[in-house]
Amino acid sequence: MEESWVNSAERIGADLHLELSGPGGRRAALIRALREAVRGGRLAPGTRLPPYRSLAADLGVARNTVADAYAELVAEGWLTARQGSGTRVADRVEPLRHAARRPVEAPPRARGPRHDLRQGSPDTSSFPRAAWLASYRRALQQAPSEVFGPGDPAGRRELREALTEYLARARGVRTEPDRIVICSGFAHALGLLFGGGASGVLRGPLAVEAYGLGFHRELLTAAGVRTVPLPLDEDGARVGLLGRERGVLLTPAHQFPTGGPLHASRRAAVIAWARARGTVVLEDDYDGEFRYDRRPVGALQGLDPERVIHVGSVSKSLSPALRLGWMVLPQRYVGDVLAAKGDREAWASVPDQLGLADFIVSGAYDRHVRRMRQRYRGRRDRLVAALAEHAPRVTVTGVAAGLHAVLRLPPGTERATVEAAVRQGVALDGLAGFRHPEADMEARDGLVVGYATPSEHAYGAALDALCGVLP
Ligand SMILES: Cc1ncc(COP(=O)(O)O)c(C=O)c1O
Known part of the structure; x- marks a missing residue:
């Protein structure tokens, strides 16, 4: 079967983009581009190059141009050609350690809060x-x-x-x-x-x-x-x-x-x-x-x-x-x-x-929504029960629907409660952050608790931590 550049690219694990530019015609440009690809490590030692015909078709050059370029690079020692195994990048070529070739280091992961009760997310584990x-x-x-x-x-x-x-x-x-x-x-x-x-x-x-x-x-x-x-x-x-x-x-x-x-x-x-x-x-x-x-x-x-x-x-x-x-x-x-x-x-x-x-x-959407509705209802019920037991001064509202509840707090206690929560590793929002700056109504002290956010196994601990910081 005709081997295509794409197939070859799959085997070498990378899509190789060759740009034919600069002085000296197509042959010289292809030699430069391949040499650079080997030197820079884009073509690793042992990598098999595409057959003349497919690379020629891909680049829109004559088959002989590719054959000549390969021959030149074999002569220079960058490539090897062996009957039956095609043209490959020579093993002894040490690719330049180019900065861009190093495995990309993942940025340090910001450590999330221990208990995430912020609104805004469904249970992503579901x-x-x-x-x-x-x-x-x-x-x-x-x-x-x-x-x-x-x-x-x-x-x-x-x-x-x-x-x-x-x-x-x-x-x-x-x-x-x-x-x-x-x-x-x-x-x-x-x-x-x-x-x-x-x-x-x-x-x-x-x-x-x-x-x-x-x-x-x-x-x-x-x-x-x-x-x-x-x-x-x-x-x-x-x-x-x-x-x-x-x-x-x-x-x-x-x-x-x-x-x-x-x-x-x-x-x-x-x-x-x-x-x-x-x-x-x-x-x-x-x-x-x-x-x-x-x-x-x-x-x-x-x-x-x-x-x-x-x-x-x-x-x-x-x-x-x-x-x-x-x-x-x-x-x-x-x-x-x-x-x-x-x-x-x-x-x-x-x-x-x-x-x-x-x-x-x-029907998968309906099934998923039904399943999640049950799960979130269960979480809401656990929240309401925990508050009734551990935080009788707090009134919970807005629980008939949605993925969050509002915990109304005694006047003047919102800020201190949010700060206490942060100290205990509980992330949640105070109501003040949602208020329009020009709002013409009495401010409400409260917490917005996203009960969908933790995964199922983490929810109980998050509730305990929440109850521990409430007035
Ligand atoms: C009030 C409100 N409206 C809309 C959305 C949805 O926004 P989007 O569809 O841009 O994700 C959210 C967050 O999920 C929200 O809290």
Whole structure:
């Protein structure tokens, strides 16, 4: 069988890129390039070189040019040629110890906290590796070749169809595949919507919840969008205070981070506001699948698909490392969002999109979510029980859903508690870090405890350590 450069490259364990440049024609350039590759260690002693014909085809030079170059290097002692075993790099050649050839030293690993109770991560040790691999394999086996070319910025249709059905069933989202644009998660969605500054799809000022993810506020500020804090109470964001903002960003199913759902009357009110203002609600449905106690709180989008941009991702349900998310858009924004994405998919891996489509359609996603829901519910119950026993001064809230809880603390004790936790090797966040700098509401003392973050075996010790530092 004809041996190709790729096959040879596989055998030598490295893809060899030869650049033919410099004075003296192709033959001289090839001799220089091969000599450099041997001298620099890119071609190790004993490595078999590709046959003349395949290297010639690969480099676009005549076969004789390659044959002459090999002969010259054999004469110089860099290569050896033996009947039946082809041309190889001579054994006695000591490659230069080039800095770039040394095994890359891993940077020293930052020592993590002993007990990680920060919010923001699912239990990474529970990633469904086998089921994901099965989906990925099936998806790649069935994929047409075009999948490996530039991707459609809307995202693969298979995934948009799967999401249309899944989001309707699990979240009450009303849409169709042509209104879904695949993105790499909520942060990316913000960039697509507001990234164009004054000519962006949406413009500020944007109302946001007075407690929310600082990272998202920072993204908006960096995009030139002013954020206006909306105070919260036990019914969620006080949307009655909305005024002349150009839109509002909410976490209606599970206010982030304080925990409650947006009250039904406020859901209706915010839609009415968006209609009257001719604007839109941006719905961050970051952990909508994980509801434990009551009936699922459906997506706000279901109330008015033309007034809500619904954004979700697999960051909580599967892994934030996959960088896969979706935007469910009112019809009038689809064209602008696609224009913001550009001519081809530049963020969300297309094979991964197909893997996720299979994962959803095959039922593996539902099975995984159900399994994790049970596991997280168990962890939440253990947290609540431990607090009741060891920290009676602490009230736990926001536990009906999600992967984190808020521990309300006696006024004035938050900072000292977070510091005490750090001293004991417990990483967690205080509520203060989530507060909008201009928030016009009473500050709340509390801790945000991510109970999904530790692996299953480490959770008990993390809970003990937490209880040890609470007032
Ligand atoms: C409030 C909130 N929204 C959205 C997300 C998801 O962000 P992304 O989809 O960019 O990973 C997170 C974190 O997982 C979050 O905490």
